[in-house]
Amino acid sequence: MVMKVRLKELRRRAGISQLKLAMDLNMNQNSISRYESGKREADYKTLIAFADYFRVSVDYLLERTDDPTFHP
Numbered sequence: 781m782v783m784k785v786r787l788k789e790l791r792r793r794a795g796i797s798q799l800k801l802a803m804d805l806n807m808n809q810n811s812i813s814r815y816e817s818g819k820r821e822a823d824y825k826t827l828i829a830f831a832d833y834f835r836v837s838v839d840y841l842l843e844r845t846d847d848p849t850f851h852p
Contacts, residue, residue: 783827783841784818790834790841791816805829 791801791812798812807826814820822830831838836848 783822783830783843784816786836786841786843787812787830788816790830790836794834801833805833 791798796804798816799809801807802809802812811820815822815826827838827841831841831850834848835850837845837850839845840848
């Protein structure tokens with residue numbers, strides 16, 4: 781899944797660890813690692829949680845657009 785690239789990029793730009801992201805989203809660090817490596821695919825609820833956390837659109841996470849802005 782392409783989300784792995786954007787998720788890792790967003791996390792690194794924010795200067796946070798996988799553990800910090802996991803704790804903030806009430807997940808475990810292994811899940812974040814698996815999303816970033818492509819070994820696990822996020823369900824829609826998780827995609828929304830990542831998008832809300834980083835204040836980007838789900839389309840941006842999925843690389844359907846290069847515009848990170850959420851347009852309701």
